[in-house]
Amino acid sequence: MKLKKLLICSIGLSLLLGGCMNMDKKVEDEQTTKNVDTETGSTDNEELNQNQHERDLYMSVQDYTGEEYETPTYNEKIDKFAEENRLVVEKAVKNYFSEEYKTEVIVHNIVGAQDGAAVIVESVGEPHFYTEAIIPIDLSEEEILEDEVWSQKGQVEDAIITGLLAMIFEEKYRVLENYLEEAVNKYPVTGITQDALEKVSASGYSTTLYYTDWYQPLSSELYNTYIENPNMTKDEWEENFSNFEYDSNLLGITIDLYMNEENQSPDEKIFESIVSDIEGLQGVPKGAYAVIINDNRINKTSGIGTKENSIILRDFELIIKE
Structure with a gap:
């Protein structure tokens, strides 16, 4: 069985270099940084960058609220436009679920994507579930296509x-x-x-x-x-x-x-x-x-x-x- 959502990220192991150094040690370390590891083909600088990238990309799960969530095709301009027109987006998505699935929903998150916004919702009452829909947005015309909301087949x-x-x-x-x-x-x-x-x-x-x-x-x-x-x-x-x-x-x-x-x-x-x-x-x-x-x-x-x-x-x- 193929389990959904299991994304195995490849994270390289690296050492975070730090501490006070005298001038001779600093020169030695700077020279080492320029050398390429013959086995991995990577430099120490690349390892440090990877370490920084990992710190920027991850956070403690207890502190994570989902505010930073992005779609795989995240579009910042659409994200901003959708948020500015949140009431319009919410109304269109709620109507979609009511008409297509006979279900009242709460909108929890609106995230910009390519040519539209992903809208994550929660059903009201029972049956209780979470799912999402897509609302198309034509940014060139600054238009939200309220009648064209859709969702992935079967989702x-x-x-x-x-x-x-x-x-x-x-x-x-x-x-x-x-x-x-x-x-x-x-x-x-x-x-x-x-x-x-x-x-x-x-x-x-x-x-x-x-x-x-x-x-x-x-x-x-x-x-x-x-x-x-x-x-x-x-x-x-x-x-x-x-x-x-x-x-x-x-x-x-x-x-x-x-x-x-x-x-x-x-x-x-x-x-x-x-x-x-x-x-x-x-x-x-x-x-x-x-x-x-x-x-x-x-x-x-x-x-x-x-x-x-x-x-x-x-x-x-x-x-x-x-």
């Missing part, structure tokens, strides 16, 4: 399904969430902040400690029922779909945690303990579970903490809960 549908599953099987999700709350109290790990969850997450039913993905390429019975009967109560959903069956591999549940301390590397023992706990945990949602332990740093622009030193339960190791 909103899949998000709705994860929200429906969390609503129907609430008790099972509560078992998982209670365990994770106990885990972050027991181990020196944490999740993302609530602000970051709202501004960056677009992955269906999610919390600060895990996110879910639905991998069904075609519309599900759940989704079709929701669109046809958007006003069904939670009790009605539970009554009609409490025995809803699906393949465990269709629901991805990714537990995504960070070390508490800034200079802590991901802890293998904590990782193994959590994996073992999940394997033995009863009464949790049916699905394919992944576990990730990152260090304390998160990428400011992508909102992703996974990097080369992260410890990850890979695709072929996923924990399948029936």
